[in-house]
Amino acid sequence: MRTKLATAAGALLAVAASMFAAPPAAQAAEAATGFHVSAGRLLDANGNDFVLRGVNHAHTWYPGRTAQALADVKALGANSVRVVLSTGDRWTKNGTDDVKAVVAQCKANRLICVLEPHDTTGYGEQAGAVSLDRAVDYWTEVQDAVKGQEKYVILNLGNEPHGNSGYAAWTADTSKAIGRMRTAGFDHTLMADAPNWGQDWSFTMRDNAPGVFAADPMRNTVFSIHMYGVFDTAPEVSDYLNRFVSRGLPVVVGEFGDAHSDGNPDEDAILATAERLGLGYLGWSWSGNGGGVEYLDMATGFDASRLSPWGQRIFNGPNGIKQTAEEASVFGTSTGDTQAPTGPGSPSASEVTSSSLRLNWAPATDNTAVTAYDVVRVDGTQETRVATTTTPGAALTGLTPSTRYTFAVYARDAAGNRSPRSATLSVTTPAGPVAGSCAVTYRLSDWGHGFNADVTIRNTGTQAVKGWRLDFAFPGSQTLTSSWNAKVVQDGKRLRATNEPWNETIPAGGTVSFGMSGTSTGANGIPAEFLLNSSLCQRS
Template identity: 75%
Template structure:
């Protein structure tokens, strides 16, 4: 949590993770699996044990009764707050196990390092974990180790990549085989995209390839477009991500909690809300339970536990707590997909449903490129629309099924499909307007369809003339490689009617002169200026 939220009273995968006997949580193909090899999706809350240790036994029992499968527990290294020693850590883990909860343990003293007075380094957090290691050995099935909370503020955050990689290396050298969780910089919110853009490098620095990334979503993530863009980038890169903290409101802006919970459920990503109770410093509204009383849930508590895509409706207990590992039977493979509504920038796929002894909860559509896979859509129905495709291009798609226990089916047979040709040259016009300030700007982009047919699943390409970097977008998904920029629609901006238009926005930084792009192409065809 950001400052003052709480006040105190070897280079290869170990053996082959796909076939080796699991000793604890593991990451495989961008997913977090439990020790039985089942997909595990965190649904839970944060609890401030470091300041409210006497409430912990009841708090864990209460959040479990409300449906949580995970609790993220605040611990102190002794540098800023009173140290939670080995015996205390062992007791916390034991309480988690008694309540059949997965325990994410985090060292809080690193919060805002480089900006917050008294905050310590990730290296110092590693010293702490080594000091309490005896309480954690043998608990790999039940414990995820969150190395340090929000380990950089808004100063010096460029060191996050090297600092995090070094911390992972030290823990592995010390003999920790747990799944590790690493928080983003910028008080956890990664507005600089330092974690997003360097996640693969950090993941590869872990010789066990067993690291999960954690984003904290507060005021930076105040639109559905920003939430979905961030989460989807990790999913597309097949890197494991959890929303380790978020709230329904915050002093730095109003996060879109509905979008966070909906997108996490759609993509099969974990989330951990902040926090059960005990907030101070002006953000007491983030308490889910008033005075640690589960019978007095706040509006935020009601929302996260009982609302749409909430904990009660979506949480599944870790199979390590079920006798014999619970349901380990995978669904059957979905039927070979078929294509309909093939457009220049998108295609709609359908497939015969899987069968399962419980229930199929989601289907994952993947794009195949040789032996590589990229997940491009997730659907609870046996159909999905894939967008962001290049006109007149051949693609191959396949589908997996997942069930309520987290088991994943074999892959369906692949489907080859070629997208339709792009828009005719000159049948579009683009207007690009800028609101600029020192070092940054917002751009409003309007795309007009001057042709006689609607354009669906569109793709707009252009190039920046200078040193400009996209930070976020809304009403479209925007990606950048070098100076090249590509925008593809959100579901609500998917169609540009004949004679109509759609608009989207970009927030970006720049150095030097902030020149405007001079050429745009829609589905590969040049557009006129606005």
């Protein structure tokens, strides 16, 4: 049995096998006015099958970002969002009026709202964490914000309510919490997170889910597994989820990422298995991660036009949100609005570098409201969408030096009506560093199972480099766990480091440095090559 350590993002640990009888057919969900479970499936208030396809947003730490974040994830195709709240025990309390506002924003964006109090994270192991009993007290305190919203809101009892100590109490604690919620008059679909920091390596939730489901008098509970380092192979992912499906028990992947300090989760398997089984998933997380897990940000700096590789994967990749999400039928199939917005103003470019630029344009107008702008690259009669934003303006990255681009913008409203295309703008990116105008020093400190690496980039050219990315690959089986002075993300063996705001520019003849830590299996060494903004650098 594997065990792992907990981290700030919230989950961590291992998997195996065992079968249990399905709950009796007589335990079908009672009639409900909102979301409800039937035959192991989550149905909306109209009785239609609903599959969660969304992300997590840390509202309690970034309340000022919520309105924009919800609009952005909707524009990118999500049908739901899991919103982090606080009971006030560990972070600033989200009271009744605040929760009401969150629900209203979800509904305005036609998103199903999964609400979760985060203060329960790692109870029994994490200092300051509170029990599910306390979480029920909180739900009772803010009940006016959620009762009557059963069509639009799912209540996640408490985030990762047990760590790696005392997790055997999960079954009794969760059953008791469900009972108290029903006694208090909550008719919502309830969501129960797994113990072991959400990853259920002990199989406590997996093995006891039938009894917990039966303890709900409404038979309206969904189980949530958080998949990080424990779920690093496709067989583990498939085995765990299939054990719920085969017993007619509803399950969703309430959190997961594409990398983690406790191991490398198999995000491709998670997405593919969830799609094959018709199960919901909610990726962690939109933006604002800290404590060494910044690589889990989907949007850099809460900017929807600057999706990270993880953001691109979950929104735009195979089995991702854009490809698979369907809006809940409770929002209706049409708003009845057929009037298109006016065309946006002519775009202009600023902050032009060899690999990026910023487009700006005057806003469009609409009889209701403009909800999104689509930026397209125009190549003759062909158009390719390169960014979606909810406000006028978009930062475009990943451009090629010395290349002529033509861009235009469309506006959309909530009914999906699209405006005429704006005027086009053509811009040529300046030349980037030529081959040989950069050198990289990679100093490795390896102690067998782990390592540190200090990386220095020297600009050997005659022009400053503003806005940099460094691409390279680990030589063996290494896994990134943290970085400093750069944002570093890993995809297989490949890594990409990009600048922080304070070291955006490498002066001519100057240097910037950043560091990394990681785990290692087998031989380690110096990467074979480094590319600075797509140009090959010398190794020094």
